[in-house]
Amino acid sequence: GESVGLHLPTLSVQEGDNSIINCAYSNSASDYFIWYKQESGKGPQFIIDIRSNMDKRQGQRVTVLLNKTVKHLSLQIAATQPGDSAVYFCAETYPPYGQNFVFGPGTRLSVLP
Amino acid sequence: GAVVSQHPSRVICKSGTSVKIECRSLDFQATTMFWYRQFPKKSLMLMATSNEGSKATYEQGVEKDKFLINHASLTLSTLTVTSAHPEDSSFYICSARERGPSTDTQYFGPGTRLTVL
Numbered sequence: 001g002e003s004v005g006l007h008l009p010t011l012s013v014q015e016g017d018n019s020i021i022n023c024a025y026s027n028s029a030s031d032y033f034i035w036y037k038q039e040s041g042k043g044p045q046f047i048i049d050i051r052s053n054m055d056k057r058q059g060q061r062v063t064v065l066l067n068k069t070v071k072h073l074s075l076q077i078a079a080t081q082p083g084d085s086a087v088y089f090c091a092e093t094y095p096p097y098g099q100n101f102v103f104g105p106g107t108r109l110s111v112l113p
Numbered sequence: 114g115a116v117v118s119q120h121p122s123r124v125i126c127k128s129g130t131s132v133k134i135e136c137r138s139l140d141f142q143a144t145t146m147f148w149y150r151q152f153p154k155k156s157l158m159l160m161a162t163s164n165e166g167s168k169a170t171y172e173q174g175v176e177k178d179k180f181l182i183n184h185a186s187l188t189l190s191t192l193t194v195t196s197a198h199p200e201d202s203s204f205y206i207c208s209a210r211e212r213g214p215s216t217d218t219q220y221f222g223p224g225t226r227l228t229v230l
Binding site for chain 1: 117119147154155156157159204206208217218219220221222223224226
């Protein structure tokens with residue numbers, strides 16, 4: 001039967017506005033974090049990552065912020081576009097990296113025209 | 114970024130048949146690959162970790178005899194859903210671990226939509 005999973009929270013933003021997607025992580029030992037974007041019917045796509053020795057990292061239109069004190073991660077998308085509509089997952093990991101991935105429940109971003 | 118492919122992207126089969134899904138890392142070698150299952154509007158559920166040259170490690174509640182995993186090479190892992198039933202219908206996603214001097218992360222395949230009639 002269907003597994004008991006988490007229903008995705010949804011964030012709706014107007015096209016052109018900035019989006020902020022939040023993620024709380026659980027393991028104090030986690031020191032590497034990744035954001036993935038998953039469009040409907042496709043696999044997750046790597047967006048940006050950050051290591052715990054940083055508190056901010058910028059990419060193209062995206063910024064990831066890390067607050068280790070409160071174990072919080074956020075993804076900021078500037079000038080949100082319709083193509084940004086997707087589900088966004090954060091992932092935390094700790095050594096051995098790539099092995100111990102823990103994914104957040106995901107947030108669905110809907111961009112309104 | 115690294116590229117991971119899956120084949121087929123979509124498959125429809127009759128109940129009782131077996132279906133094989135391939136996961137390939139195209140531009141890097143992956144000693145570890147992962148298989149996930151995803152139900153509509155739900156998060157990824159890790160099914161098993163596939164290690165090249167050794168047996169897969171299954172998550173609790175995942176039947177190893179039903180979901181056969183083979184990781185025969187550094188670029189290929191296969192998931193075989195044996196004696197498929199309608200409740201096995203789902204979106205199956207693989208990922209591959211890329212390790213390098215400055216990276217160690219998972220890259221995902223595009224997913225396989227399985228429909229069992």
